[in-house]
Amino acid sequence: MIILARCGCGTDRCNCSIVAGPGITVEGNGSPGVPVVISAEPAPPLEVANDDSCVTLDGEGSTASPLSAALRLDPSASNALVCGPEGLMVPAGGGSTVETGCGITGDGSAASPVNVPVGEWPFECDVDTEGGDLFCDSSGRLRTLPRGxxxxxxxxxxxxxxxxxxxxxxxxxxxxxxxxxxxxxxxxxxxxxxxxxxxxxxxxxxxxxxxxxxxxxxxxxxxxxxxxxxxxxxxxxxxxxxxxxxxxxxxxxxxxxxxxxxxxxxxxxxxxxxxxxxxxxx
Structure with missing residues (x-):
């Protein structure tokens, strides 16, 4: 405790005092010859782990070097996150244009998923075992089994x-x-x-x-x-x-x-x- 000179002092006591809190140092008694000096201990540097595959962190958290975070996006991905007015979002269609035709509808978004119309299996046999397959050719076109x-x-x-x-x-x-x-x-x-x-x-x-x-x-x-x-x-x-x-x-x-x-x-x-x-x- 520091007793300040001439701070409400009577003949036998003073009514003012300063107590140093955590990380604070107070020196002197407030007299002209020994003024009160208040100082703070320097804060330890902020330790930040920067090993997340989706976020890049930078800075020490100080005034001179504030902490910042940036999303790390995969450049090979066709669907990219973007920052919207309310936060991160995936654009309709997953960030890419979906072209449909031949009865296929939708743009790939949650509100309008891509839909392929199918018909009723008209045979007595089991579609799981007897149904044919679809295949994708080198141009990306869907193909069926070779015609008989x-x-x-x-x-x-x-x-x-x-x-x-x-x-x-x-x-x-x-x-x-x-x-x-x-x-x-x-x-x-x-x-x-x-x-x-x-x-x-x-x-x-x-x-x-x-x-x-x-x-x-x-x-x-x-x-x-x-x-x-x-x-x-x-x-x-x-x-x-x-x-x-x-x-x-x-x-x-x-x-x-x-x-x-x-x-x-x-x-x-x-x-x-x-x-x-x-x-x-x-």
């Missing part, structure tokens, strides 16, 4: 020749026809139905006979037991089978026409074939 398509190719071959004796041994190849085709889809395999249709014309003198077939499968066996010649006896027969070829792949389907068991002068003069390819791509 069909494929058809036909080849007709006629081999005409002078009457040629049917070989005695079956099977002996008398013609080789083939069809080459390409899966037009670069994405998916093609399911192929292949039809082989063959017609062999054979002349049968009396007491003659012969057999013909397709690739090891005997199709017709005929004999003339009469007394007259039967010319151009023929029956058009068909085989159908299926297989798959890879996306964009090329395949060749061979048709080996065989004959044999010929006797009595049986001779063929025409071999005709139809090769048909039906392709289904889903």
């Amino acid at each position: 398509r069909t494929f058809y190719q036909q080849q007709v071959t006629n081999d005409y020749n002078d009457p040629t004796p049917v070989p005695a041994t079956y099977p002996t190849e008398i013609a080789h026809h083939a069809i080459t085709f390409t899966n037009p889809d670069p994405c998916r395999p093609m399911y192929v139905l292949c039809e082989q249709e063959v017609d062999v014309d054979i002349d049968y003198p009396p007491n003659s006979g012969a057999t013909w077939g397709i690739t090891g499968d005997e199709q017709q066996r005929f004999a003339n037991t009469g007394s007259g010649t039967l010319n151009d006896v023929h029956t058009q027969l068909t085989k159908v089978f299926h297989f798959e070829i890879a996306p964009g792949a090329t395949a060749t389907q061979n048709l080996f026409i065989q004959a044999g068991a010929g006797f009595g002068g049986a001779a063929y003069n025409k071999v005709q074939s139809y090769l048909r390819v039906f392709g289904i791509i889903l």
Whole structure:
């Protein structure tokens, strides 16, 4: 406590005093020779942690170096915060322009979210397991699964020749026809139905006979037991089978026409074939 000189002092006491508070130093008694000096201890510097990823702090908190804070925004983000009249905000659309069309509405804001209209699933199966997907192409356009398509190719071959004796041994190849085709889809395999249709014309003198077939499968066996010649006896027969070829792949389907068991002068003069390819791509 400091007793001030001539501060309401009587003969034995003074009524004025000054008490130093925290951080304050008071010296002197207020006399002309010892004036009262009040001083303050310097405040310790303000410690500020500046390791927040979203805020940059600066300054020491003193008059000469006041404390300041600035938002740290990610320059790679497309949606930026801005300072509005009431504080921080995200502009409508997230800071970017939302262009809509084809029934899509909204600007991306909370009041007007982007909305994609959808229809009712019209099938008995489960949409979660059977529904297709949407995909984004290199230009940012939405794409669906590749569209289904069909494929058809036909080849007709006629081999005409002078009457040629049917070989005695079956099977002996008398013609080789083939069809080459390409899966037009670069994405998916093609399911192929292949039809082989063959017609062999054979002349049968009396007491003659012969057999013909397709690739090891005997199709017709005929004999003339009469007394007259039967010319151009023929029956058009068909085989159908299926297989798959890879996306964009090329395949060749061979048709080996065989004959044999010929006797009595049986001779063929025409071999005709139809090769048909039906392709289904889903």
